[in-house]
Amino acid sequence: MKRMRRRYLSLLMCGISLLLVSCGNGDPKGTQICESQWYGNVCLMEDGILYKNPDTDRMEYFDYHTKDYGPLCAKPNCPHASKECESVFLGQKAYFIGRLEDRWYYHTADEELGGSFRSCGLDGGNDKKIGEFPYIHDGSFGSRVLFYGNSCIFAAGKDYFEEETGEWTGTSSGIYRYRLDTGEADILCPEKTYMRPAYAVYGEYGNCLIYTEYNGEAYALKKKNLETGEEKLLFEDKSIGLVWLDGNLLACVSFKDANSKILEINLDTEEQSEFPIEENTGDIFWTDEIKVYIAYENRADGKTWCQTFQYKDEDFRLIREDELDDCFVPYILKDNMLIGRLGGNNYGLAYIDKADFLAGKENWTLLKPES
Secondary structure: OHHHHHHHHHHHHHOOOOOOEEOOOOOOOOOOEEOEEEEOOEEEOOOEEEEEEOOOOEEEEEEOOOOOEEEOOOOOOOOOOOOOOHHHHHHHHOOEEEEEOOEEEEEEEEOOOEEEEEEEEOOOOOOEEEEEOOOEEOOHHHOEEEEEOOEEEEEEEEEEEOOOOOOEEEEEEEEEEEEOOOOEEEEEEEEEEEOOOOEEEEEEEOOEEEEEEEOOOOEEEEEEEOOOOOEEEOOOOOOEEEEEEEOOEEEEEEEEOOEEEEEEEEOOOOOEEEEEEOOOEEEEEEOOOOEEEEEEEEOOOOOEEEEEEEEEOOEEEEEEEEEHHHOEEEEEEEOOEEEEEEOOOOOEEEEEEHHHHHOOOOOOEEOOOOO
16 A cells, blocks of 8 residues: 555656546536635545545545555655654645645645745645735635636635724635735635625636625625626525535525525526425535435434435435434545545545445445554
8 A cells, every 4th residue: 555655646746647627526517627626624636635634633645546545745754743744744734725737735824834825846845935815714614715727716814803802803704816826816706794704615617606605694606707707696585505516517505484495506507496405404415416415413312413315206315314423424426436524523534335325335434544
């Protein structure tokens, strides 16, 4: 396995294995593609996932095809135990990270490096500062960071506090495009201040940014043409929560008058469908092949349980019911293999065959680094 990982990292450093991925989670379907995207604690790419592991404090890489998994480090005999190791350095310093061609680009906001964008080679060498950026990306509601061309797009904001008491008074947030070649930032959606983040970014399709915007009462789902600036509301009179984008297929959870629905829209034809649901939805994974949502419930025994439902044959069916530590949430589907998070707060990465997951089996493989 170590030999396989060194061989893979060697290819990675040469830039041979770099492919492009659509801003959804399947094969490229749209006219605008991004090379990588940050989501939660992972960077999703066409050939693998980079995982910010909270247990090891490292960046660790999983190759979809070889199933090789380990620290993002090419140094021979490295113990991966200090910031001299690039996997540890990035695990501690990078707030989010993405890959463009033969370099990693990341944002840091710690006291040592300050609020800035930096980049390094795929082997961790030639680390350099690109420019200042003081605001912090907010990953609330599944908001993503999109890397493509020479730019990244993300929602970010700044918290405000009362000077004397230190009480939080609100968050000012906007959607930004940071130019990684020049170190300059454009504001794509104007800053707004509320007692919550105003925006969440979900992807691009047809050169349009897909995002939600808070209007003081609810979150509206919109698309914005990045060339003309034209905006369009995708669903009228809907309060939008979770959003999932897979190529031209977009699904989201709508909350209105205590009634929840999953709304689906084809971004090419604008054809819409509705799927009523009863449970309190916490996660969604929605593609042409698999339509799944996961509901969470805090029960009288003090434990959190999750129920996984699949839409099939014009109805939802329960395929799993688990305690939180055994709940599997898919991130991406590759070669009939689902890769995602397993468990609750201290989750890890795991994978399982698509057919086994839909059959309610639990023979997933939890990824564990060798050292």
